[in-house]
Amino acid sequence: MNTLAEENYLKCIYHLSADAGIVSTNQIAASLNTKASSVTDMLKKLADKVLINYTRYQGVSLTPAGEKIAVGIIRKHRLWEYFLVEKLNFKWDQVHDMAEEMEHISSEELIDRLDEFMGHPKHDPHGDPIPDCNGKFKSAELKPLSTLTVNQCGVISGVRDHSSPFLQYLEKQQLTIGKTITITDIIEYDHSVALKLEANKEIHISREVANNLLIAL
Amino acid sequence: MNTLAEENYLKCIYHLSADAGIVSTNQIAASLNTKASSVTDMLKKLADKVLINYTRYQGVSLTPAGEKIAVGIIRKHRLWEYFLVEKLNFKWDQVHDMAEEMEHISSEELIDRLDEFMGHPKHDPHGDPIPDCNGKFKSAELKPLSTLTVNQCGVISGVRDHSSPFLQYLEKQQLTIGKTITITDIIEYDHSVALKLEANKEIHISREVANNLLIAL
DNA sequence: TAAAAAATTTAGACTAATCTAAAATATGGA
DNA sequence: TCCATATTTTAGATTAGTCTAAATTTTTTA
Incomplete structure (x- = not known):
């Protein structure tokens, strides 16, 4: 091919x-x-x-032909990432390089069966949408946390930086996909952000982190 | 690498x-x-x-180093074949080409976790032994069915021909891994073999098929 | 708007893996 | 044991993907 x-x-x-x-x-x-x-x-x-x-x-x-191939590869990548995390218990910061190899396994039937085996997941471990077998997917309207204002509340739904260090940091701060957060303060001086997690835990993150965290309102 | x-x-x-x-x-x-x-x-x-x-x-x-690598690849191949059949419901005649690609996924940790996920299987869908994470495995003493004599009884435990047509033929005749068979007759003329399956079903196979079916006594 | 800087392309070369054709080596039969 | 044949290796070329260095085109800016 x-x-x-x-x-x-x-x-x-x-x-x-x-x-x-x-x-x-x-x-x-x-x-x-x-x-x-x-x-x-x-x-x-x-x-x-x-x-x-x-x-x-x-x-x-x-071209449309090129896009179709690209989306097919991305579908494979994200399904394998989901598999690695959900079935083989890898952490979300460990799976990228493996999926990078696995996305090139050619069989379409294999990937469709894998999709079915896992119950047709809609998002990979980083919150990215998984295209269906026709290449269709809708990406939710997500905003960088850095664009929210005080008292706004939303759900962590994606990341812009997929690197291990960033993901490990998020994990440690319990800033993982699906968590609800509320902005409590924005520091003018350095644009860092204070926010409240579900258990009323308060944490404070830099502008850079806020920029790379995607929120669904 | x-x-x-x-x-x-x-x-x-x-x-x-x-x-x-x-x-x-x-x-x-x-x-x-x-x-x-x-x-x-x-x-x-x-x-x-x-x-x-x-x-x-x-x-x-x-060399020992070369053998270690070869056994590692074979371990991956067989574990992926097992996965494809047991988890994704492929037939035993469909998995070879896919596993041929998957055996080159490099991560050792991935394959060890896959092994664990499936409960450390000892044999792949064709009866071939799966090396453990140290490359150790024991191949059972198997004999081609063609070497048995009348009234001998044994369990189908492997194949020498891994091609789709052969595996499909075996499937259709219910000559699958784990089945017990008893030789009822050997035809002098063409060395074809008559045998009895578990449900007392009698079937008749050619010398060539008998040669490619491996039996544990 | 023309010169300087940046971006991009071309030219020519390299490596891995393959091929064909020719040369070298090994083997088996008289 | 020697020759014909089969096997294996060498020599030289090809393709995919990459590189460096030089040339070209575009963009910026003064």
Whole structure:
């Protein structure tokens, strides 16, 4: 079908274009830890396969065919993450690298059966939505915690940073998916945030943490 | 660690040396559907890494390090096959190609947790023994059904041919792992075998089938 | 709006894994 | 034991993906 490298480029372009629409060569190079010249080579190949729209110097976007492949890989990634956490008892900060390998197992039937085995979960352990077998999914309207105001209340529903250190920090602070929080104070000076957890526990987080925590109102 | 190709060569050499001890370049080429010259190149690389014992024109065997890697891959393959059949309800003739991909997922912790999740199974769906996390396993003393004599009785415990058509045929004849059979007749003319299944059902199989069915006495 | 800076592409080279064709070595039968 | 045949290795080429360095194009800014 497609090579490992091709799949990784498509997935990367998909994620980057969520923010930007059109994605630049340098963005891809930075995201994949490779060089811009390598990216250019691959873009030509993907354009030949009609998986991306590409004109020299003008950046790229996915074609419908390319997007379909990317979403399929993301579906696999998130289902395997769910499996690793729910069935094999891994922590949410341990599963990313394993899922990064498992997302390239090719069988569609395998992933559909895995989906069924787990009861068609709607979200992965980090709160990201899992596309269904047709690639459909709706991403909830989430806002960074940093955009809330005092007394606003919401449910932790996602993260913008998937790194282990960040996830471990959240775990320690009990700031995990599904928890309800209420903003009690916002410090003008450094934009840090004080908030109340369910058991009335008060905690205080930096602006950066608040920026990377996504809340459903 | 090691590349996909290296892992496949090591696994292949492991399987071939079960019969022969020392394995020839041509045997490997035939088994991997590649050319002898490609095999020679890879053998040099594996010898440099001290994963095989290799002298030009003299065939190869695995070093302890090479065998350890091969057994690790086989452990993964068989555990994933067990998972696919027991948890995702695939048939025993459907799982080989998927496991062929999954055996290269690198995490040791993943495979150990999978092993635990499934209750440390001792055999895969085809009756092959699953090495434990130290690479230890004992293969039962199995004999091809074709070597039994009239009135001998035993339990179907393995197959020598893992191809879908053979496994599907066995399934249809209810000749599956764990079934007890008794030889009722051996036809001199073509060495075909008549046998009795548990429910006193009588069936008749060719010499070739009898050769590929492994029995524990 | 033109020069400087940044981004991108091209050119040429490298590695891993493969191939074909030719050369070298081993083996088995007369 | 020697030759024909089979097996294996070498030589040289190819493809995918990557790299560095140089050239080109775009963007910024003065």
